[in-house]
Amino acid sequence: MSDLTLTPIAPAESRRPLLGASQAELTEWVQQQGQPGYRGKQLYQWLYERGARSLEEISVFPKQWRSQLADFPIGRSQIHHRAVAPDETVKYLLKLADGQIIETVGIPSDRRLTVCVSSQVGCPMACDFCATGKGGFQRNLERHEIVDQVLTVQEDFQQRVSNIVFMGMGEPLLNTDNVLAAIRCLNEDVGIGARHITVSTVGIPGHIRRLADQQLQITLAVSLHASNQPLRERLIPSAKPYPLADLLEECRTYVQLTGRRVTFEYILLADFNDLPEHAAELAHSLRGFQSHVNLIPYNPISEVDYQRPSPQRVQAFLDALKRHRIAASVRYSRGLEADAACGQLRASKLKASL
Known part of the structure; x- marks a missing residue:
């Protein structure tokens, strides 16, 4: 299914929910926020393996960054x-x-x-x-x-x-x-x-x-x-x-x-x-x-x-x-x-x- 390509995640101001993005897209997104690339894999794991409903609950992220993005939408109902x-x-x-x-x-x-x-x-x-x-x-x-x-x-x-x-x-x-x-x-x-x-x-x-x-x-x-x-x-x-x-x-x-x-x-x-x-x-x-x-x-x-x-x-x-x-x-x-x-x-x- 690798032939299905998705539009890269836009900068944070677009507020597009993160759920549905690939690991590569999430890595690009965290780097746009000034974070190291390995945070993309962490975000990916918390979204799809641990079911995170907000960025604030991702405890491996720096506390200050989590606070800044607390209301950024993940996309959960x-x-x-x-x-x-x-x-x-x-x-x-x-x-x-x-x-x-x-x-x-x-x-x-x-x-x-x-x-x-x-x-x-x-x-x-x-x-x-x-x-x-x-x-x-x-x-x-x-x-x-x-x-x-x-x-x-x-x-x-x-x-x-x-x-x-x-x-x-x-x-x-x-x-x-x-x-x-x-x-x-x-x-x-x-x-x-x-x-x-x-x-x-x-x-x-x-x-x-x-x-x-x-x-x-x-x-x-x-x-x-x-x-x-x-x-x-x-x-x-x-x-x-x-x-x-x-x-x-x-x-x-x-x-x-x-x-x-x-x-x-x-x-x-x-x-x-x-x-x-x-x-x-x-x-x-x-x-x-x-x-x-x-x-x-x-x-x-x-x-x-x-x-x-x-x-x-x-x-x-x-x-x-x-x-x-x-x-x-x-x-x-x-x-x-x-x-x-x-x-x-x-x-x-x-x-x-x-």
Whole structure:
């Protein structure tokens, strides 16, 4: 991932948070402050290994220098709210420096800890079934705000994060620069393997190809949720200018350029996109594709009337895909009791505050 280059940290007066920077960038920064270069390695260790939240707490730094930079931003958030589900999934509302609230989820399993991170405050895609899309879009997240989510979960669980999925609030490929910068940091500085990082997208014309050109070893997950273009437009209004056939062609190019298969996500909505003819249609579109289909039974939200299909309907859809030799599995969501469907917890807390 060394091909991802970041803009050097600006002088102190720019106030750009330090989190997300490489050791070389941090070394340059400390030297700009008149400190010896070895302080850069110390700062790096305190940021990524010890989870420092302020420069003042870095005890190996000279006391006078720490005092001078006490309010210089590192880039850490505050836990605004924390909800725990019976399955031990933890959902966080994190308060950013400007007061915006984002969602992050820590998902523990046997010997693994996965973090579902957000890439934007809100989401502009307006998917009809998604609570986040109902709340509108505020802004992109900066690289430090993405990296911070992973460190926050790691600290709270007192366990090393093993997997990251960009499946929280927002469309990652509408914030590609910051997402790529955060991936570089999470891979090289936090130490999470690229193959354990998944970027999920609805599909933005040209951006999957741009991701492919980076030649990363991450997993690409594309949210299809429909087997044909008219059905997809009803669920995802932003899909109208990007025909399903074009999206799939760009995904095939991704496979050719990277050698990595594509995961397709398909939310099953009762009596809407879960019928046998939909399974057959989806199978036809993906025939010969180096891919895997994740079927996701719908997580209900109060804003719309979609329903979760029965386990029998879910199994029938899965069986139909397998009969057509399409690799597929069912992914059941974790932490439903904690409003862990995307956007639910943030929406419920905002309603309560109002």
